[in-house]
Amino acid sequence: MARPVKKKAHKGGVNYSRWGYFFLLPFFITYFIFSFVPLVTTFYNAFFENYMSGLTKIGPNFVGFDNFKSIFGSDLLKYTRNTVILWLIGFIPQILISLLLAVWFTDTRLRLKYTGFFKTVIYMPNLIMAASFSMLFFALFSDNGPVNLFMIENGFFKEPFRFLAEIWGTRGLIGLMNFLMWFGNTTILLMAAIMGVDINLFEAAQIDGARSSQIFKYITIPSIKPILIYVLITSMIGGLQMFDVPQILTNGKGTPDRTSMTLIMFLNNHLFSKNYGMAGALSTLLFIITGILSLIVFKSLVGSPDKDGR
Amino acid sequence: MDNGSKSRIILKIERFLCYLFLAFLTVLSLFSFYVLIINATRAHPDIQKGFSFLPGKSMLNNLNSILKNKNLPVLHGIANSFIVSGSTALLTTYFSAMTAYAIHAYEFKLKKAAFLFIMMIMMIPNQVTTLGFISLMGKMKLMDSLIPLIVPSIAAPVVFYFMKSYMEASLPIEIVEAARIDGSGEFRTFNQIILPIIKPAMAVQGIFAFVGGWNNYFVPSLIIKSANKKTLPILIAQLRSADFLKFDMGQVYMLIAIAIVPVIFVYLCLSKFIIRGVTVGAVKG
Numbered sequence: 001m002a003r004p005v006k007k008k009a010h011k012g013g014v015n016y017s018r019w020g021y022f023f024l025l026p027f028f029i030t031y032f033i034f035s036f037v038p039l040v041t042t043f044y045n046a047f048f049e050n051y052m053s054g055l056t057k058i059g060p061n062f063v064g065f066d067n068f069k070s071i072f073g074s075d076l077l078k079y080t081r082n083t084v085i086l087w088l089i090g091f092i093p094q095i096l097i098s099l100l101l102a103v104w105f106t107d108t109r110l111r112l113k114y115t116g117f118f119k120t121v122i123y124m125p126n127l128i129m130a131a132s133f134s135m136l137f138f139a140l141f142s143d144n145g146p147v148n149l150f151m152i153e154n155g156f157f158k159e160p161f162r163f164l165a166e167i168w169g170t171r172g173l174i175g176l177m178n179f180l181m182w183f184g185n186t187t188i189l190l191m192a193a194i195m196g197v198d199i200n201l202f203e204a205a206q207i208d209g210a211r212s213s214q215i216f217k218y219i220t221i222p223s224i225k226p227i228l229i230y231v232l233i234t235s236m237i238g239g240l241q242m243f244d245v246p247q248i249l250t251n252g253k254g255t256p257d258r259t260s261m262t263l264i265m266f267l268n269n270h271l272f273s274k275n276y277g278m279a280g281a282l283s284t285l286l287f288i289i290t291g292i293l294s295l296i297v298f299k300s301l302v303g304s305p306d307k308d309g310r
Numbered sequence: 311m312d313n314g315s316k317s318r319i320i321l322k323i324e325r326f327l328c329y330l331f332l333a334f335l336t337v338l339s340l341f342s343f344y345v346l347i348i349n350a351t352r353a354h355p356d357i358q359k360g361f362s363f364l365p366g367k368s369m370l371n372n373l374n375s376i377l378k379n380k381n382l383p384v385l386h387g388i389a390n391s392f393i394v395s396g397s398t399a400l401l402t403t404y405f406s407a408m409t410a411y412a413i414h415a416y417e418f419k420l421k422k423a424a425f426l427f428i429m430m431i432m433m434i435p436n437q438v439t440t441l442g443f444i445s446l447m448g449k450m451k452l453m454d455s456l457i458p459l460i461v462p463s464i465a466a467p468v469v470f471y472f473m474k475s476y477m478e479a480s481l482p483i484e485i486v487e488a489a490r491i492d493g494s495g496e497f498r499t500f501n502q503i504i505l506p507i508i509k510p511a512m513a514v515q516g517i518f519a520f521v522g523g524w525n526n527y528f529v530p531s532l533i534i535k536s537a538n539k540k541t542l543p544i545l546i547a548q549l550r551s552a553d554f555l556k557f558d559m560g561q562v563y564m565l566i567a568i569a570i571v572p573v574i575f576v577y578l579c580l581s582k583f584i585i586r587g588v589t590v591g592a593v594k595g
Contacts, residue, residue: 019496020416024424027409031431031465034458038442039434045441097335104328109321112328120581121336123588127577128343129525131543132569135550136346139562146345150361180339185588192589241435244527244543248550264437264528271532276441283438294433 039287045280052274059277067281075258076266076282082254083262086246087239089175094183095231101183102190103216108202122184130181130244137173138164138249167259170250174260177245182238186231193227194220233297237290243268346570350563357559372560376568381552382545383537384565391542394459394530395523399516402463406515407508410473411500415486432467437528444532454535459526469515472587476511514587517580521573542569 046067050059101122105115125133141147141163151157163169201223205215221228243264246254252268254261263286270279349357352366377384413425436443447458481504489499505512527543534540540548546569549562577584 016416016496017418020412020418020421022496023408023412023416023500026405027428027465027470028424030405030462034443034446034462035431035434035436035439035465038439038446041442041445042439045445101332101335110325110328112325112332116582118332118336119585120578121339123581123585124574124577125339127521127525127573127584129527129543129546129569129573131525131527131546132566133342135546135562136342136566136570138550139349139559139566140342140345144358146349146357146361153361184339188585188588237433237435241437243437247527248547251551267437267440268528268532271441271444276445279441283441287434287438290433290435290438294430297433298429 042280042283043287045276046284048277048280050276051278063277067277068285071278071281071285074278075261076263078258079254079261079263079266082258082260083240083242086171086174086178086242086260086262087236089171090178090182091235091239093175094179094186094235095228098183098186098190098231101187102194103220105187105191106194107212109206109212119184119188122187124184125180126182126185128181130177131248133177133181134245134248137177141169141173164249165256167256170256170260174242174246174249177249178239178242182235186235189227189231190224193224197223230297233293237293237297240264240286240290240293343570343574346563346567349559350567352560352563354558354560357563368560369564372558372564375558376561376564379561382548382565383540384545384568386538387540387542387545388568390456390539391524394456394526394541395520397460398463398523399520401460402466402469402519403512403516404505405464406466406469406473407505407512408500409470410477411504414474414477414481415483428467428470432471440529440532443529447533453533454539455533456539458533459523459530459541463519463523466519469519472515473508473511476508481507514583517576517584518587521576524573 045060047062047064048060049063049066050057050061052058101118104110104112105119139145143160143162147163148157148160152160161169163173197220201219202215205219210218241264242262246260246262247265247268250260252265254265263282267279267282267286270276270282348362348365350372351369352362353368353371356362356366356368376382409428413421443458444453447453452458485503485507486499489503490496494503525543526541527547530541531544531547534544546565549557549565
């Protein structure tokens, strides 16, 4: 928390506090115009019927909670389920492998070389444009793309495997991309967390004859718990926002049969067709869910006393 | 065999298995980019005919044809992407530093409230405000313009938080007081004394902001309508929605490479710097 820097800020009779406000002004003006007003109008729109029927605009008419009723009556639950499944396919291998790598890279007994190189390589996909990464996978895994050609040439497949026509083919590819984009990032975060643990703890355990698995279970995991929670929740919030990868891979259709349509793709469809009532209701729901998740992060970061009050 | 050499052999085997797994992950991470670079240099018929580990001879040819493609204003796309991400990086670093400085260096009544507010809004995803954002941009006559993609980056809570953590660690308040005694005005102190001190933090956040702007797809796709204002991600999406089989695959791979390679290049030059920046803000110490 912002700790008071000095009590005698009024040195020489000059009051500097107005400069604090002055320097805050650009942030707050910009935030107010481009984020706060839009947030409030988004909520406001959720309570109005407002859409295009052909070329005629219907509304805006006040309808109370009708939009929320109809959005729950639509395929919302199916898309929520899709989003959770797609997130899990990427997140489970991501957290397991990141933990494994973070432990290896920081293990003083193993003393692996070239960790700088490996970190550089595994972090790289995180910076790649998700849209182009997805387009690349679309090209690579298309029916007569390089992957199928390679598999047929080397006798693994008899005929092309149609990844994007299969439910789990498509979902698997999306999960794989999310995994590739995020496991390096998570590894680096967890490494930093492990390196922040008091080294004496590990040494004492080693002297007492603890096995690596015991050290991992009883020392590493409990000491990095706050960061694990942070990684989990921020990844959940990120998963909720999943859009670019499935949107480009399935051309916005969530094929096959909308089994890879995510919540934000659903929102995007409503925004695109100018159904502002439904888009507003969906945004409001997403806001509430992320709000709850963020509170947990906030608690896990601010709440633990050993994080010096931050 | 005594215990020492036995455990040394076990350690060697363990190490070997680690390297084997790491090699596998390296291949998995790099494979798609390798095929991308290879196929960007091959001609359409060759790509359709079979898989290859070796580059072809059509790189310049592919580059030439994608740049001249009438349906895809690629040169405009590159320019627009540079304008958006460059300005975003400048605005976001400068103003986030300014906001962080206000909280770090001054005492005022609403300081705690302001800080708490910024922390609270940090996690709100911009997708949930997009509806209101689009309708506001419509009213402000800013639809189909690059401005809505640039100006909002002045208020970036995450960058603010990073800057503030950095200042706490490396900006003693005595410097500000010394500048005051020397008669430097507050605004000048910020621009000429503080900014140079926090340059490393600004550089890291500048890179992240640039990459973020370069890769941003959701909001631009809803704001930009006319062909010459499209950024690269929108062109990539357009490529996807066009009838794929009619396309020259050499061109497809080349356009993806154009979108990806600049970022990879910058990353490889500054990777140490960037990787160090990843952890600040989330993990302290």
